[in-house]
Amino acid sequence: MMQSAGRLEKDLLGEARVPLEAYYGIQTQRACSNFDLSGVHLHHFPELVNALAMVKSACAKANHRLGLLDDQRCIAIEKAAALIIRGEHHEQFVVDMIQGGAGTSTNMNANEVIANIGLEVLGYDKGEYRHLHPNNDVNMSQSTNDAYPTAVRLSILLKHGDLVRSLASLRDAFAAKADEFSDIIKMGRTQLQDAVPMTLGQEFQSFATTLGEDIERIAGLSELLKEINLGGTAIGTGINTDPEYARLAVGYLSEVSGFEFKRASDLVEASSDMGAFVLFSSMLKRLAVKLSKISNDLRMLSMGPRCGLNEINLPAQQPGSSIMPGKINPVIPEAVNQVAYQVVGNDLAVTMAAEAGQLQLNAMEPLIAYNVLESIRMLKQSMDMLKNRCVRGITANRDRCQELVDSSIGIVTAVVPYIGYENASRIAKEALSSGRGVLDLIRDEQLMSEAQLEALLSPTNMIAPQKRRAS
Incomplete structure (x- = not known):
């Protein structure tokens, strides 16, 4: 029987074939299985993926500076x-986001891809690791336990700017309306009753x-x-690194990424603590809850x-029913609701994964990252x-809003200071x-003059505090 095509690679567990065209290697292939x-x-x-590459580049610079590479x-x-x-080459990062091993599969996927691209840069074939090795060279002075958490943090920072810009743009759309x-x-209305x-x-x-409140908080x-914790390697003690390595690697990562990173003061603590992710995820949950309420x-x-309030019109996006002609549903807000529920669920998963850390490592960090x-x-x-397909196209039903005001019992609150609570x-x-x-009943009983009513019920007097003389 003819053996399947591919290059033969080996690791701790033995040998396996990897597709010839693949830039990843045997450890990535095992992780995919x-x-x-x-x-x-x-x-x-x-x-x-970009964050992983930035970390590897920064570490290589630090090792080179120290004369190790x-x-x-x-x-x-x-x-x-x-x-x-x-x-x-992003398509070569093929490992599932959820994985055992505290991110080792992700780290090795990056190490192998970078090694094989580097081999081609040097003029060698993929898999000729004696010239550029995924562990010995690309992973030099690193462990998954410091390289992977650092890359996850950086990846969130890289996505963070887009999130804030979208949030600010949605806020501005509501402000324009x-x-x-x-x-x-x-x-x-309060408690679904007229107020x-x-x-x-x-x-x-x-x-x-x-929404604007959350921009600064995020x-x-x-x-x-x-x-x-870059430079802490396996558990934060910095084993297998030069005394100057951590400082150099963090500095080079700041240069490569454009973010001003700092080394944790206690690398052992930083290697197992997921507190920053818990806080950030809870902030995302807070935003999701606000979006769902809106x-x-x-x-x-x-x-x-x-047959409803009908105070505003949402832009129609699609027919709303397969059986009821003419029905239009609020599909965009409904979809936002569902996203919010998913984010709340994601936050619970982050919380449980952060709690599951044991001793000097949290093996559940892949779930947190995902x-x-x-x-x-x-x-x-x-x-x-929500901004593009809903908020920008909202229109108001002015007459309907006024009709509901005129017929509401709630308007009686405005006359309490003049006729008393009991009346x-x-x-x-x-x-x-x-x-x-x-208003008809107040006029019938002559509890207020027409001039008083007219002044009291003017739009400007009904929606803001007003100076009133003591009776």
Whole structure:
């Protein structure tokens, strides 16, 4: 029987064939066979692939500076890393995001790909590792336990900017609608019951404000991710490194990435602690909860169109029913709701994985990386979708808003300072039982003059504090 084509490689467990065209090697191949779990591979997150390449490049520079890596090998690693950072060979990062081994499979996928690209740079064939070795050269002075966590932190920082920009853009879209709707009076509601008047602009400004609060908070939390354990190797003691290596490697990574990293003061603690990820993930959950609440409000304000509030119109995106002609559903906010629920679930997975660390390492970090990166990706895409396919196209039903204000019992709250709580309660009860309007009843009993009512019920007086003389 003819043996399958491929180059023969060997590791601790023996020999295996790797496809000739593959830049990854035997350890990556074993990982692919072992971990077919999520179907989401490393290349699904290009920022993580780029971050791995940046870490390997920085470490090579540090080893070269210390005289541990010769010119030829260092240049080959740097060139290979540069090609990856440029977007080439990402399809070679084939390991499942969820994996055993605390990220060893991810680290070896990077080591093998960079080694084989580097071999071609040097004029050798893939797999000729005596000239450039995945472990001896590309992984020099490193362990998965410091290289992988550092790359995960960097990958979040690389995605973080896009998330914040999408959040700011969505905030601005709501703020623009707030300006557009600033003169439309409507009823506010508490516990789904009529409350007091407000403007539709105030309601949309509240959406903009609550989202804007999270921009600074997410930016602030990203600073926690800039403290790294690079140079700690296996458990934080720095075994197999030069005394100057950690300082140099962190400095070169700052240069390569553009982020100002600092070495953790306690590398043993930093090798097992996942606290920064827990905080960052919880901030993503907070944003998801806010987005879901806003989406709920948009759906409720638009419900109808004939038998609901119908205060706003959401842009129609697709037919809403296979059986009911003419039905249009609020599909964009509904999709945002579902993203939010997924992000909340991701945060729980991060929490449990962070808790599962034991002694000097947390072996569950791949699950943390997957869920944090996936939450960022989904939140960014959902915010862009909500802005472009919903918020920008929202229109107001001005007459409907005014109709609900005029017929609401809630407007009686505005007259309490003038006619007293007991009178106001009685008027409200009678209005409910009789179906008559609050203002008509007040006029019938001459509890306030027409001039007083007119002044009190003007839009500007109903939506903000007003100076009042003592009676």
